[in-house]
Amino acid sequence: MENQLFIHNTLTRTKEIFEAINPPFAGMYVCGPTVYGDPHLGHARPAITFDLVFRYLLHLGYKVRYVRNITDVGHLVADLDEGEDKIAVKARVEQLEPMEVAQYYADRYFIYMDALNVKRPSIEPRASGHMIEQILMVQKILDEGYAYEVNGSVYFDVEKYSKSYNYGKLSGRILEDLLANTRTLEGQDEKHNAADFALWKKAQPEHIMRWPSPWGDGFPGWHLECSAMSTKYLGDYFDIHGGGMDLLFPHHESEIAQCQAAIGHESVKYWLHNNMITINGQKMGKSLGNFITLDQFFTGTHASLQQAYSPMTIRFFILQAHYRSTLDFSNEALQAADKGLKKLLAGYETLGKLMPSPLAPLPEGEGRIADLQRSCYDAMNDDFNSPMVIASLFEGVRIINSAADKKEDLSSPELTGLKTIFDTFLFEILGIKEEKGGDNHEVVDGLMQLVLAIRQKSRETKDWGTSDQIRDALQKLKITVKDGKDGSAWNIE
């Protein structure tokens, strides 16, 4: 199948055809979490977005090396003035070794990403494990003359860099504005210019996370790890770099500058950014009280949640929006997603029970099923348009259900085609999986068959009292009985 994949490159603000630098290999780097707190909704969106990209590239036959870092060197806390790093603060509060904090929350992150059926990346490097690479990169930038050292800290010289290159090309910022908008600070600032950023920061005596370097004990600047680790594992020039839009500036802008300065050219061909999530139209933030962790979603233990939402509901909901749109969470919207997903999965189950009609099979590549498959590929090729893929899958469900109602006929190749579409797009690419409760299927199955057989007998004698009693009792156990022409079906909610 000819697939021309177009992806939106933030650098050019246009959709560009995806051409791998070294086919069949494709390299992708995505900014991962800083592990100092429980994973929340804000972590789910980029993870799922780039999981979709990963899965689709794999499906197209690329040998993908997907690198997503774990930031276990804390960056400074925004709402504290002391300049302590996030992980160190957490460590002090919880009376733990900083690495204990990082390990604990990294493990938590993996658990919840697994629940969301996010594939593990090929490599998950940690910043703390790449100090040497980072120090070497700082040294290289110093050697090239784009950085300066002050009192054991090293800063990137944005003004000098801007004489040769365009700092701001990714985020649309203009250096003059950055400088003009900046007030002069009191003497304590070591930076030559407000736009400069730290490559290496000297550790104050009380700072716990520290490493020796040519400039004394300190820790790396927060843009540096991504530059160092992406180029270490993916090479000087790789295909895709992804992350949230919140990272556009200054993080990714600075990564571009660091690589340009250290390597002599840019390291990324396509920049991809997912949009943010709001809750009831408001930004998600700790101060607003609408900061919901994934655990709270899965268990329903948050004041603003009317019920628990399963991992697949969250995943499906995120995929129902295009990754570059803002996405608004609300109970109503999540419940709609929950029902929609169940409808899709029920349709797939129905498909497995359909018998082919003896209609003459259509030639390969023709007919509505082939059209459906084509529209799924077209949607994915158009910058990973998962909402349109989902719309096509619902069209498939409509056809399946019509056939089950004996209102339409499906030939054997059409049935196979539908199954291929669902297996490929719903499960393989969108990464949805069935969430059947319990693993004692055989016992439950047997019991249900027995119960339904007894109920069928009562129905045959028009003993509706018994029949309804059984159905109501099962409903209380969250088991729904559906009476059809060919007997009764059941499913667990």
Add this chain to the structure above:
RNA sequence: GGUUUCGUGGCCGAGUGGCUAGGCAGCGGUCUGCAAAACCGUGUACAGCGGUUCGACUCCGCUCGAAACCUCCA
């Protein structure tokens, strides 16, 4: 104040210079002992005001509104 994304029917959310996205909810019908599910039908939606055009929700400008980042800091 700046940069960037947006503003679509009751809710969520695609898309397009002229041709029904889709889901959820609602309404009417079919089926059913009842119910559920399913199927069929059903919505003069594109923030506001100008402009370009034979024609704009889609392009341009302005206004209003939302979000992210920056404006203090790494």
